[in-house]
Amino acid sequence: MRPRSILLLGAGFTVWAAAFVALYAMLSVGCRFGWHEIALGSLGGVSLQRLQLAAIFLVHLAAGAAVVAVLRRWKDRGFLYTLAYFAAVAALGASVFSFAGIFFLSTCQ
Amino acid sequence: MFRFGAIAAGGLALSACAGPLSALQPEGPAARGIGTLWWVMLAAGTAIFLVVASVLMLAFVRPAWLRRFGEARLILWGGLVVPLVILSGLVTAALALGERVLVVGRGEALRIEAVARQWTWRFRYPGGYETDDLLHLPAGRDVDIVLTSEDVIHGFWVPRLGGKLDAIPGHVNVIRLRADRPGTYGGVCAEYCGIGHAPMRFSVEAHEPDAFARIVGPSDDTRQDTAPDGEGGQ
Numbered sequence: 001m002r003p004r005s006i007l008l009l010g011a012g013f014t015v016w017a018a019a020f021v022a023l024y025a026m027l028s029v030g031c032r033f034g035w036h037e038i039a040l041g042s043l044g045g046v047s048l049q050r051l052q053l054a055a056i057f058l059v060h061l062a063a064g065a066a067v068v069a070v071l072r073r074w075k076d077r078g079f080l081y082t083l084a085y086f087a088a089v090a091a092l093g094a095s096v097f098s099f100a101g102i103f104f105l106s107t108c109q
Numbered sequence: 110m111f112r113f114g115a116i117a118a119g120g121l122a123l124s125a126c127a128g129p130l131s132a133l134q135p136e137g138p139a140a141r142g143i144g145t146l147w148w149v150m151l152a153a154g155t156a157i158f159l160v161v162a163s164v165l166m167l168a169f170v171r172p173a174w175l176r177r178f179g180e181a182r183l184i185l186w187g188g189l190v191v192p193l194v195i196l197s198g199l200v201t202a203a204l205a206l207g208e209r210v211l212v213v214g215r216g217e218a219l220r221i222e223a224v225a226r227q228w229t230w231r232f233r234y235p236g237g238y239e240t241d242d243l244l245h246l247p248a249g250r251d252v253d254i255v256l257t258s259e260d261v262i263h264g265f266w267v268p269r270l271g272g273k274l275d276a277i278p279g280h281v282n283v284i285r286l287r288a289d290r291p292g293t294y295g296g297v298c299a300e301y302c303g304i305g306h307a308p309m310r311f312s313v314e315a316h317e318p319d320a321f322a323r324i325v326g327p328s329d330d331t332r333q334d335t336a337p338d339g340e341g342g343q
């Protein structure tokens with residue numbers, strides 16, 4: 001594991017970047033197919049668009065939390081591991097900060 | 110002091126804050142919102158710069174003060190708390206103003222179609238009248254510019270009236286503009302689209318409503334317009 005440890009520094013923010021790309025892409029795809037106009041009655045009128053964005057967000061949040069959990073167990077193996085752990089925590093916070101808008105902003109024109 | 114003033118004044122003059130393409134001279138609600146956001150960002154950016162520069166100065170001039178403040182506290186406040194507070198404020202301002210610029214549930218407006226191709230803009234009015242590289246608008250009224258392209262992606266931008274939006278082949282985008290009063294404004298293609306991109310400009314003329322009607326002809330609502338309106342219409 002040790003030789004690869006420097007890659008761990010970016011582990012958390014790799015999940016953040018994956019979430020960014022997935023949300024950005026699927027936002028446009030959803031608008032093109034008109035998913036924002038499909039209200040789901042069983043979910044209190046939430047649109048299909050918002051539902052799929054929330055699902056993508058939550059999946060990546062779970063992945064980010066898993067990265068944090070793994071790195072937390074390794075964080076006493078050395079400086080790089082400690083750094084990687086805090087970077088992953090920062091990435092998790094950044095994910096909530098940057099992507100929470102999917103719950104309340106307009107998704108399409 | 111005089112020299113500072115001269116430099117500041119010269120800088121402002123040279124930075125081209127005025128003119129037909131100046132987003133800092135907004136003439137409509139959408140552009141005003143964007144202009145406000147720009148000023149908020151400028152003020153916050155300047156404040157951050159001054160604070161960082163002062164801390165840097167302190168590190169040279171009064172290193173003991175910084176040492177007394179403590180490493181951990183410096184990182185916690187300078188690296189986390191202060192940036193988070195400032196960024197939260199800026200993000201909130203950006204999202205709120207961004208929502209206001211969108212054309213979501215704000216009622217009907219006059220629709221003018223804009224078709225971009227290398228390297229010109231064609232505008233079609235409700236009555237069927239067409240103009241090239243010249244967009245007529247009625248002043249004081251919301252107008253939806255219905256954007257599409259015949260070849261590659263272009264960008265529609267009238268800085269003094271609103272934000273920019275891409276004109277995409279096979280897709281329709283709508284941007285809502287309103288000119289507060291009659292006047293001539295500049296427009297540009299804001300997405301690189303080939304060798305003729307840079308000169309792909311157009312003019313926007315906002316007229317009094319009756320003058321507008323005289324120029325573009327009656328908007329004959331009874332006649333079935335043949336304009337392809339749906340997405341992917343060619």
Ligand SMILES: [Cu+2]
Pocket residue numbers: 263264298299300301302303305306307309
């Ligand atoms: Cu262009």
